[in-house]
Amino acid sequence: MQRIFSVFILMCCYVLTACAQTVNTSNPVSLKLPAGFTATVVADKLGRARHIAVNSNGDVYVKLERLKDGKGIIRLRDTNGDGVADEQFAFGNYGGTGIAISNGYLYASSDNDVFRYKFNAKNEIENADAPERIVKDLLNKRQHASKSITLDGKGFIYVNIGAPSNACQEQDRTAGSPGQMPCPILATAGGIWQFKIDKLDQTYGDGVRYATGLRNVVGLDWNTTANELYVTQHGRDQLNTLHPALFNDAQNAELPAEEFFIAKKGMDFGWPYCYYDGIQKKKVQSPEYGGDGKKEGDCGTKEQPLVAFPAHWGPNALLFYNGDKFGTKYKNGAFIAFHGSWNRAPLKQGGFNVVFVPMKDGKPNGDYEIFADDFAGGEENLTPSKAKHRPCGLAMGADGSIYISDDQGGTVWKIVYTGK
């Protein structure tokens, strides 16, 4: 009898936890923000919180890279308006990175497929266990497998298919192995694919390779001012370890730049044949394709970055700020979340921050600056494994605030401008 009672109590606890979890918001890291901005921890310990999307009613949808308690999407709801989520609801039986809201639908991706869920008039998802699969069977070879997504609001979704490779060598990441010519990976990866939003089970034959020569894009966003797609690329690794005769550790720590692009239909950004040298301020040939750190070859014909960022920082999210709450400086500018580097070793790592790029008419309008910092939790934590948090997702709320997610500590912050 006692045993049955215990089981009953356990079940009650389980149900209560599943329905409305009280969120622990203890947060040891205090973010560094510009004057007048404050950060609130919306939720933490969510697991690997990758990208996020905020609905018009303030619900925050978090995509988890790995399932937590069997679920891959968490909806955070703040019922009393204090900025802290007091309800969590989890659904979706797949891990992944991409999530976005557009025209009454929630879109989310696994590393192979893209799904969508319809919101009803009450902003609730009714088919949480039966989404429509709109894209299937995309390349997933583990490396750079995350499928980031964004939508243009005009019937199309843009999906990053990262190259499962560093530099398209015959033997990946192996010193002395030559680059494949032409790089066969570009047929099914290393670019952005465009699909329709309302057709089920599309795959390569149904989509369009919208932009190519992109090694891996995790952060991308549709810019409604310019009416174009913008992307951020993770540049290649290991120039020093693969080509010690050409590059030393210090050069590898600064090469190549992480790049921020406008990605118009048909553009080619040059991977794997070229990389952008932020010091020489030009694209040069990759050493796997005859480059020596200086030779340009035909790399001048590839698309150049709008902004070049320090090497290896890992741009994992891009957000154009269309709100009014941050003041004119921020209007229509770009926030970029940098996951934090590993390939700068043995030199000091960098990134682990959120950067702001002022923009006007879809073009950078001034130097970038670090907007939010100290995610790692101190200098001694500035390594990928020790960092307390690694920024990974960005989204804007209907109230003009922005949200930042982190896939290391599983924290979601809400940033508001108070002017204080």
Place this chain on the structure above:
Amino acid sequence: MNKFLLIGSITVASVLMSFTITQPNLPASMQRGKKVYDTYCLTCHQMDGAGVPRMNPPLIKTTYVLGDKKKLINIILKGFNESVEINGDYFDNPMPAQPQLTDVQIADVLTYVRNSFGNRASMVTVVEVKTERTKLKKK
């Protein structure tokens, strides 16, 4: 209680001593191994052997590092690109083969890894590396 403590300390001390006594070449091998590690391994597995979350696996107290030496030697010789769980996580990046390293270099770097970052395990000998390399050539 004291008796247990004493026996425990003696056991620990003798294990530590046996390490040094039976492996007189350990310090020299470690020193050479560190150089190999810094050149070929550090970027991915990092200075502290902790690796990069979900990309490059940690070398700290994993069965891959502390377990079967033959398997470990083969990871260096043949590389490794499988989806396996290591300390509760999965890692995306491939480990390139490093067959250009000499038998001595491989023995040294594995000895270094097995006795750094909080690890403690027996040395990897040049003979053990040579044996595995020969087996591979015969295949």
